[in-house]
Amino acid sequence: MNQADNDINQLIHDTRGPLNRISMQAELIKMVLENDMPKEKALVAVNKIIMACQDCSKSLQDITEFLQAK
């Protein structure tokens, strides 16, 4: 595996991080709604999802730039 492969793998790994957070925060919201838990928890989770979407978008932009530079 050369350096370029390593770099792209690292970029993809960086994208999976926020996706994983989005998935788990969404699961938390589902739990809140299904179990009469404090609504504030869901609100915090929604904000975190929005931030994770921004992180994800940035990572995808990094991948695009990396591929264009190759």
Next chain:
Amino acid sequence: MLQVLLVDDDSEFTEVACQIIEFIGHDVCVAANLKEAKEWLAQQKFDHVLLDFMLPDGSGLHLIDFINQNDLTPYITLITGHPSVKGMLTGLCGPKVSYIVKPLQREDIEATLNKSSNKPKKAKSNMPTLHFGCLVGESAPMQALYTMIERVAKTSANVMLMGESGVGKEVVANAIHTSTGATDPIVATNCGALSKELINSELFGHEKGAFTGAVARKDGVFVRAGNGTLFLDEVTEMPLDMQPNLLRVLENKRVIPVGGTREIAVNCRVVSATNREMSELAQGNILREDIYYRLAVFPINIPPLSERKEDIPLLAEVFLQQLNSENNTDFSWSDEQLNILKNNAWPGNVRELRHAIHRAFIMSDPASKTIQLPDSFISPFASKTKASSAISAGQTIEDLEKELIRVTLNKVDGNKTQAAEMLGISTKTLYNRLHAYGDFSV
């Protein structure tokens, strides 16, 4: 409940994952790198390690090596971004290592933790069958009950559960709910525990500001049950003048929250429960007739434990195995002990049996594998119910005589002369009877 160690350097992920794992019912500790993980593993025993593949100070595989070298026994699940890791795991780590792929879902975590929580079930091969996931018993009355549950689950009919206190009415309600396969939840409320002022709010919800203390809008149990099941426990304890409101909802399938004007359609099945007898309902002015016919479209009588004594050993086995699993112990019953349990009257039904087993479990020596039963199972409520339940059709005169002698001897602390006087027989006759019955300790 499992002890779980979550090893991941993404603090936002670990924070939310902890909430989910704790909600599922397990204890969880967090390590952000290999060093912290090793410190945790040195400090305490874990049943399951959820392990990120890429950590700041090395690979998750290094931790697997550490666990193997130190003869630790947790189940390990690698959290990976790529399914190709499966190939690497094959033959590397054995059956106690699995993997899950990001992005994770709650079901992934639940399924993987179940693998380790199912581990001790090897020893549970003699575990009695749990019908509908919660009911225990193979006796004829229980088989009839299972048939009724299956039949009614296929319909949307309201069910009224009747039976003595402690027979497991809520468990049967859960069985009906499970059997319907509904995705919406079962919501339970106790009508006997609600004040007159709060019943309407609890059942139908309220709007913000509807009354003092209504600081936010709240859905009632009819709405919260969605398309699932609403379990109204002790429905006969609801004040008579509140019952017309319930009747209207049962008839129209619509609720209006307290302080609101908007009608909300509801679609849940109502399973209600009472420990009153049918004759009491009719004569005691407890439940309005129109409500009864709405609630008890399909009435089910749950048999008392005295009518299904052959199920007592099965129940005892299940309760003990549950306690063993919760407390990491390995107690078991002897045949003699199961016979003692079977021959007790249990006027408080399954609840009393469970309580007695729990108490015996606590009193037993953890170093021993045999449970220690107390000398007697007297409960403060036993005498109250005994009067009505001691005699039932199917018992022999000999059984009743034996029980009467036992109770009398208990009363006089085992003094046989006094007991004989109370029973109106000679001491010699009492001794003869005791001899015939093989004596019993008092």
